Amino acid sequence: MALTAHAAGWFLLAALPISIYVAWSDLSSMKIPNVAVYALVAGYTLLGLIAFPFDQYLWHWLHLPIVLVIGIVLNAAGAMGAGDAKFIAAAAPMIGTADIRLLIPILAASVLAGYATHRIAKHTKIRDLAPHWESWDQENKRFPMGFPLGMTLVFYLVAVVVLR
Numbered sequence: 590m591a592l593t594a595h596a597a598g599w600f601l602l603a604a605l606p607i608s609i610y611v612a613w614s615d616l617s618s619m620k621i622p623n624v625a626v627y628a629l630v631a632g633y634t635l636l637g638l639i640a641f642p643f644d645q646y647l648w649h650w651l652h653l654p655i656v657l658v659i660g661i662v663l664n665a666a667g668a669m670g671a672g673d674a675k676f677i678a679a680a681a682p683m684i685g686t687a688d689i690r691l692l693i694p695i696l697a698a699s700v701l702a703g704y705a706t707h708r709i710a711k712h713t714k715i716r717d718l719a720p721h722w723e724s725w726d727q728e729n730k731r732f733p734m735g736f737p738l739g740m741t742l743v744f745y746l747v748a749v750v751v752l753r
Contacts, residue, residue, distance in 0.1 A: 633679075657674065
């Protein structure tokens, strides 16, 4: 099932401010707070009832545990942080399974844009605007993925609203 513009519009109400908070938190402290994950789940809990027919609402709940298990395995393998895995799982009910072909390029573009933006800011005067962010001083293997993950969720929902 693909997400409708109606549903995406409702989910944007929760996803936009939470994604901004997640990006800020991950950039500044290299952590995605559980409160943001809980807020995203609460957003789906309330807005999903408005956005979907009840049977579709229940089916989309299955996305969360399936994606969470995958995230736990990837975290155990060292492929992603625990906060990233929890955020992706919390966002999963807001994604239509038929939209994976739309989501993957948005994710790829967001990761590239987020990485480039972070690295450019790190090596310019922009860094002086937030000199104490932990993400500036991380080794090359650690990157605050909450920034591009939040972008991905928001851009996906906006794309659904605009394209459908």
